[in-house]
Amino acid sequence: MSGKYDLVIVGGGISGASLLYTTAKFTDIDSIALIEKESELAAINSHSTNNSQTLHFGDIETNYTLEKAEEVKEGAELLAGYLENYDPDREMHSKRSKMVLGVGDEEVAELEERYEDDGFGDLFPKLRPIGREEIGELEPKVVEGRDPTKEMLALQTPDGYVVDYGETTKSFIEEASEEANVDVYTGTTVKDITPTLDGYTIETSHGRFDSDATVVAAGSHSLQMAKELGYGQDKVLLPIAGSFFLADDLLNGKVYTLQMKKLPFAAVHGDADVHDASVTRFGPTAKLVPTLERGRISTVKDFFDVFGLNAAAFLSYANILSDRILLPYVLKNLVYDLPAAGPKAFLPHVQKVVPSVELEDIERAKGYGGVRPQIVDTKNKSLDMGEAKIVGEDIIFNITPSPGASTCLKNAMRDTHTLIDFLGDDYEFDEAAFREDTIGNFPRAE
Numbered sequence: 001m002s003g004k005y006d007l008v009i010v011g012g013g014i015s016g017a018s019l020l021y022t023t024a025k026f027t028d029i030d031s032i033a034l035i036e037k038e039s040e041l042a043a044i045n046s047h048s049t050n051n052s053q054t055l056h057f058g059d060i061e062t063n064y065t066l067e068k069a070e071e072v073k074e075g076a077e078l079l080a081g082y083l084e085n086y087d088p089d090r091e092m093h094s095k096r097s098k099m100v101l102g103v104g105d106e107e108v109a110e111l112e113e114r115y116e117d118d119g120f121g122d123l124f125p126k127l128r129p130i131g132r133e134e135i136g137e138l139e140p141k142v143v144e145g146r147d148p149t150k151e152m153l154a155l156q157t158p159d160g161y162v163v164d165y166g167e168t169t170k171s172f173i174e175e176a177s178e179e180a181n182v183d184v185y186t187g188t189t190v191k192d193i194t195p196t197l198d199g200y201t202i203e204t205s206h207g208r209f210d211s212d213a214t215v216v217a218a219g220s221h222s223l224q225m226a227k228e229l230g231y232g233q234d235k236v237l238l239p240i241a242g243s244f245f246l247a248d249d250l251l252n253g254k255v256y257t258l259q260m261k262k263l264p265f266a267a268v269h270g271d272a273d274v275h276d277a278s279v280t281r282f283g284p285t286a287k288l289v290p291t292l293e294r295g296r297i298s299t300v301k302d303f304f305d306v307f308g309l310n311a312a313a314f315l316s317y318a319n320i321l322s323d324r325i326l327l328p329y330v331l332k333n334l335v336y337d338l339p340a341a342g343p344k345a346f347l348p349h350v351q352k353v354v355p356s357v358e359l360e361d362i363e364r365a366k367g368y369g370g371v372r373p374q375i376v377d378t379k380n381k382s383l384d385m386g387e388a389k390i391v392g393e394d395i396i397f398n399i400t401p402s403p404g405a406s407t408c409l410k411n412a413m414r415d416t417h418t419l420i421d422f423l424g425d426d427y428e429f430d431e432a433a434f435r436e437d438t439i440g441n442f443p444r445a446e
């Protein structure tokens, strides 16, 4: 294998695939290759069992500011529109109720304020506050066995898209592959990227590729490759593994609890599996690990490559982990993966959503889960929320913790504009046609 391409995309998860779809179908870029190291597409974080299958709109994620919610909302609508257009038979997604649940005076007041005063009710016309009775009609198990004196309020919407991001990745690739100018190479590892006079040479396990422009959408490995080329020196990663627990048929849709403001990863929530509504999934947990991919010891070395073992990285970790809220949270999460102690320690989180659950009702989901590459800014010694993009000379690197799958098309749209700038005036991006194929199909509130 080898070749010369206008554009090479590294990584066959949902980020790389959505960019392939966007550039192949809606630009006149002449030749595009996507290179993926695994034999299957979407084998890492985009696989359906490795993430929380939530299409994040920002309506029920109480750790998002209004500004962040506005940003994420358009991304979610682009993908929801794609799914409405290409998945009428619901093979890649389901549409169910979703809500964020407040219990007790304090949480109820917080949700009321968010809805009425902070602008979330206006931003999300389909979101509505519902009380105990209606919560019980939609999700009987959320109310059953709960202290009747405790006040309850949920912000609920029917726009609960539950997404198999793995199947969606494959759909993007299929759509793109209908175009004449596209090659997809799986089982091909990128070993090295070297700048040339007019682009990059990409050495892989199966030969050499040359590109005018390159996008690295390799999850955590994007930062590793960026650093090898001298970019992103002010960033390291805090890899946070997430596991899940399973139970039988407890919820009809998605139920979130209120999130901690300081944490960029979602609070524990429960929802019905995208393909089998009788399986309820709770999670994710948040365990600090020194690897870039779940359960792959071989990526410990990659973690240390990205970490860099320098003073700025250590000081940033120390600053972040000494936080009064984060440290106990991280320590508690170390326990959840332990065979006997784990489910016992995790049970109270599940009972927050479904009070009547008992220990024998839940089991750790074996083989589920991924590693979120949370980004640490070593200049400010702070943990960043969400994804990061590094734009270099004719090259883009995307690092994609949550909500990276939800915003993949918005990210692809942005990258496509940047690519057109890289490649020059001979190329065009038909954004109107892209929008018509995607967000144009999103069902708006009457």
Ligand SMILES: Cc1cc2nc3c(=O)[nH]c(=O)nc-3n(C[C@H](O)[C@H](O)[C@H](O)COP(=O)(O)OP(=O)(O)OC[C@H]3O[C@@H](n4cnc5c(N)ncnc54)[C@H](O)[C@@H]3O)c2cc1C
Binding pocket: 010, 011, 012, 013, 014, 015, 016, 035, 036, 037, 038, 041, 042, 043, 044, 045, 046, 047, 050, 051, 052, 053, 054, 055, 056, 165, 188, 189, 190, 191, 217, 218, 219, 220, 221, 241, 242, 243, 284, 369, 370, 371, 372, 398, 400, 401, 402, 403, 404, 405, 406, 407
């Ligand atoms: C526990 C958990 C829960 C989450 N929940 C949600 C959620 O509910 N909603 C949401 O929107 N997001 C969620 N996320 C985030 C979401 O999973 C990611 O943002 C998304 O999958 C990222 O897609 P990606 O294509 O960028 O990365 P990946 O899916 O990780 O794909 C990167 C690809 O690059 C390939 N690659 C790496 N190195 C090389 C190399 N050298 N050569 C060739 N290929 C390479 C990998 O094999 C991989 O296939 C969650 C993540 C986790 C871990």
